[in-house]
Amino acid sequence: MNNPSQQNYIHQVSIDCVIFGYHDRQLKVLIPKINFKGDFWALPSGFVYQDEDIDQAAERILRERTGISNIYLEQFHVFGKADRNSMEFLDRLIELNPEKLGEKRHKQQEYDWFTQRFISIGYYALVDIQKVIPQKTGLDESIEWYTLQELPAMIMDHNRIVASALQALRSDLDEKLNAFNLLPETFTMKEVQELYETIFDKPFVRTNFQKMILDLNVLERLEKKFTGAANKAPYLYTFKK
Amino acid sequence: MNNPSQQNYIHQVSIDCVIFGYHDRQLKVLIPKINFKGDFWALPSGFVYQDEDIDQAAERILRERTGISNIYLEQFHVFGKADRNSMEFLDRLIELNPEKLGEKRHKQQEYDWFTQRFISIGYYALVDIQKVIPQKTGLDESIEWYTLQELPAMIMDHNRIVASALQALRSDLDEKLNAFNLLPETFTMKEVQELYETIFDKPFVRTNFQKMILDLNVLERLEKKFTGAANKAPYLYTFKK
DNA sequence: TCAAAAGTGTTCCTTCTACACCCATGT
DNA sequence: ACATGGGTGTAGAAGGAACACTTTTGA
Numbered sequence: 399m400n401n402p403s404q405q406n407y408i409h410q411v412s413i414d415c416v417i418f419g420y421h422d423r424q425l426k427v428l429i430p431k432i433n434f435k436g437d438f439w440a441l442p443s444g445f446v447y448q449d450e451d452i453d454q455a456a457e458r459i460l461r462e463r464t465g466i467s468n469i470y471l472e473q474f475h476v477f478g479k480a481d482r483n484s485m486e487f488l489d490r491l492i493e494l495n496p497e498k499l500g501e502k503r504h505k506q507q508e509y510d511w512f513t514q515r516f517i518s519i520g521y522y523a524l525v526d527i528q529k530v531i532p533q534k535t536g537l538d539e540s541i542e543w544y545t546l547q548e549l550p551a552m553i554m555d556h557n558r559i560v561a562s563a564l565q566a567l568r569s570d571l572d573e574k575l576n577a578f579n580l581l582p583e584t585f586t587m588k589e590v591q592e593l594y595e596t597i598f599d600k601p602f603v604r605t606n607f608q609k610m611i612l613d614l615n616v617l618e619r620l621e622k623k624f625t626g627a628a629n630k631a632p633y634l635y636t637f638k639k
Numbered sequence: 640m641n642n643p644s645q646q647n648y649i650h651q652v653s654i655d656c657v658i659f660g661y662h663d664r665q666l667k668v669l670i671p672k673i674n675f676k677g678d679f680w681a682l683p684s685g686f687v688y689q690d691e692d693i694d695q696a697a698e699r700i701l702r703e704r705t706g707i708s709n710i711y712l713e714q715f716h717v718f719g720k721a722d723r724n725s726m727e728f729l730d731r732l733i734e735l736n737p738e739k740l741g742e743k744r745h746k747q748q749e750y751d752w753f754t755q756r757f758i759s760i761g762y763y764a765l766v767d768i769q770k771v772i773p774q775k776t777g778l779d780e781s782i783e784w785y786t787l788q789e790l791p792a793m794i795m796d797h798n799r800i801v802a803s804a805l806q807a808l809r810s811d812l813d814e815k816l817n818a819f820n821l822l823p824e825t826f827t828m829k830e831v832q833e834l835y836e837t838i839f840d841k842p843f844v845r846t847n848f849q850k851m852i853l854d855l856n857v858l859e860r861l862e863k864k865f866t867g868a869a870n871k872a873p874y875l876y877t878f879k880k
Numbered sequence: 881t882c883a884a885a886a887g888t889g890t891t892c893c894t895t896c897t898a899c900a901c902c903c904a905t906g907t
Numbered sequence: 908a909c910a911t912g913g914g915t916g917t918a919g920a921a922g923g924a925a926c927a928c929t930t931t932t933g934a
Contacts, residue, residue, distance in 0.1 A: 408651050411758060452719030452758060476717055476760055478693030517652060517693060519717055519758075573810065587886080606924060608887075622931095629885040630931035828913080847897060849914075863904090870912040871904035 403511035407445040412516045413456050414556065415442045416563035417464065419527030419543055420580040423592050426543040427560055428463065428532060429550065433539035436494040439550040441559060456521040463541065465531045470524040470579035474566035477555060478517045485513040487553040522563040524579035568597060575616055578637040586623060586632040587611065644752035648686040653757045654697050656683045657804035658705065660768030660784055661821040664833050667784040668801060669704065669773060670791065674780035677735040680791040682800060697762040704782065706772045711765045711820035715807035718796060719758045726754040728794040763804040765820035809838060816857055819878040827864060827873040828852065
């Protein structure tokens with residue numbers, strides 16, 4: 399494992415990413431579980447190289463975990479409380495994993511790095527869940543999609559960061575029309591409606607919803623999609639760029 | 640002058656504040672000019688102490704320049720380009736002020752601190768311009784209110800930061816109803832209307848504007864304001880908390 | 881020809897806009 | 908009394924919600 403304290407990172411600044419995906423009428427968040435005893439989940443995070451834009455850093459972190467580039471990213475909040483550090487988490491981690499981390503002395507530098515106070519820049523990402531092949535890093539035991547209702551208890555303030563990201567997503571939706579980044583290249587109107595109903599957690603009237611979305615003038619109508627079902631074939635749409 | 644490089648600050652993180660005030664149908668920004676040859680303007684800025692929340696740091700910086708506490712503050716964006724440093728500005732400053740800054744050797748530590756790459760957290764503040772008595776710090780030649788149309792050319796990306804703050808203010812207005820922080824304790828409906836017309840740069844119909852604002856249910860009607868003018872006395876209002 | 885789901889049009893109601901009208905105030 | 912600006916009510920327009928109706932598809 400690379401020792402971050404020896405890397406050319408900016409000190410005390412971290413990036414935390416909330417990666418949103420959508421499937422089966424559910425918003426999901428991609429969360430790794432780290433490969434130590436004790437059931438520790440943590441948002442995909444990382445640090446910023448000296449010669450790297452913060453946006454680039456976020457993109458790099460996302461690429462590592464999702465395998466895809468050109469991800470839709472939005473910086474949404476900075477978490478900067480004075481007592482914001484992972485001391486508590488790290489001490490517990492060491493306590494539960496003496497065989498791996500017991501000889502603290504040898505890793506003092508690393509321990510000191512990780513237990514600093516960190517100012518964390520929060521980003522949320524919107525991805526087409528079908529395109530993502532979750533990638534474990536060397537530190538991960540697993541990396542899974544969790545629905546918002548079944549989020550694990552994460553370390554530090556990460557659960558609060560997710561809540562804050564969701565709030566930001568909702569309030570961005572109107573002006574940025576970015577929800578389409580959660581869908582595949584092409585989609586039906588019904589899929590758009592289900593997505594909106596999921597994000598806003600309320601139903602929309604089908605016929606009015608169609609008009610509302612088409613009036614935004616951001617979708618392009620393509621050919622019809624024949625599913626084989628015994629009903630009218632819906633049009634496929636794509637998001638105009 | 641205190642040498643920041645010897646203070647207990649977080650490295651490479653700065654706070655830049657855009658302080659908005661309102662007077663005479665104009666939005667204004669409070670900007671210091673630094674006390675060196677060469678006409679350098681820079682937003683009120685500062686660093687974050689190790690034991691200080693970033694919000695507290697912003698508040699402290701604002702208190703220093705405005706003399707008031709409990710200021711309405713909103714964190715709006717992080718500026719984190721890799722090439723974001725003040726090397727260019729500082730070299731020019733030294734070049735133009737050889738008598739004060741010539742012996743660079745003696746101040747190498749300080750020079751190195753200031754020319755680092757900085758990640759800057761942008762805050763905007765909304766203040767009652769009447770309550771503020773602009774405070775020069777030791778470094779300032781002056782500190783003045785500038786209208787948006789007459790902003791001086793500032794160092795680094797500070798002009799862009801102001802533009803970004805204005806955009807954030809406008810888009811926050813609907814949901815946060817924070818514009819009232821720009822007004823005195825009590826105000827007339829006409830003053831509110833002029834403020835809105837200034838921020839959005841468009842006229843509103845008087846009678847409808849009144850209804851729209853009152854329907855927000857955030858104002859409390861107080862006694863009437865007798866100005867001595869030969870017309871009906873308008874009500875005074877205050878913002879409910 | 882029928883059931884299921886998609887697409888379009890129409891009515892109704894709420895909200896917003898423009899404006900007429902009335903009210904208070906000091907000269 | 909009247910000029911000036913503030914406050915309220917109302918008619919018309921625009922936009923949104925509810926729903927009826929038509930179209931398409933495969934069995």
